[in-house]
Amino acid sequence: MTPLPSPQQLRYLLALAEHQHFGRAAEACAVTQSTLSAGILALERQLDARLLDRDGGKRVVFTTLGREITARARVALTSLEAVVEAAAAAQAPMSGTLRLGVIPTIGPFLLPRLMPALRSAYPRLKLFLREDITDRLVARLGDGRLDLLLLALPVAVDGGETLPVVRDEFLAALPPGHPLAARDTVPVATLHNERLLLLEDGHCMREHALQVCGYARGEGPARDPTDPDGFVATSLHTLVQMVAGGLGVTLLPRIAVEAGVTTGTAVELRPLAGSGGWRTLGLAWRPHAARAGEYRGLAPMISQVVEAAVTAG
Structure with a gap:
């Protein structure tokens, strides 16, 4: 042998x-x-x-x-x-170590609500967290350094499985006194005439915001919002401060707003008019993962936590 x-x-x-x-x-x-x-x-x-x-x-x-x-x-x-x-899952589901990767536009806003629910439901689970941008999380999932990802879909995970969990609505974030704040809702087309502030390259929410605003389809103004000389931020908190300072407008996910990302600022928030103004939060894991059934079982809890946060707001 x-x-x-x-x-x-x-x-x-x-x-x-x-x-x-x-x-x-x-x-x-x-x-x-x-x-x-x-x-x-x-x-x-x-x-x-x-x-x-x-x-x-x-x-x-x-x-x-x-x-x-x-x-x-x-x-x-x-x-x-x-x-x-597989052996551990057969003896005690959702126990032992789980290495969870989460993107920065979800982690700080959802985990404070999700973690207590997980601890209560699965007291024998040892959860290790890794916050990073999507591409690096997917790489760590592929080489076995992470077990499960909580991110925004769609995303390619090299043959792995993804599960949509819940929609996260986008809100228009406007500087104090902005003319669009006089509306109850903000049509996406009106944002084409505004300076759209975005997260830096690597954050999937940058691409989601561009898609919602129609730039991915070649629509919008002649000015390219992805211009390297434009304004970008490294976090949602920085993005909010840029809007509050009158540098432009942006889109914010509802879970971040309900978690207080605009607290202490005079930023005006308005729902987007029309359809398609959201991102989908979901889970991803490696193909043929032994605990795939357990990962699917987390979806209802995550959905309930997100919906409770929105209702509470």
């Missing part, structure tokens, strides 16, 4: 690929640097393959084969973890 690499050896390899530094990789694995180095050297001898280019000095340089083995190691470890997860 062909001897197989141990899971620990594969973890050492993945940690080194992630951190690109022996010391930091060893710290992440809670071992000494010499232990990690010996483990990777033993893996190379076992495979009779050179995974690292040691002629590159102190820098960590993987060979072409080393990069391929690293990619396969991620898949192998993910499959092994799925075996353990």
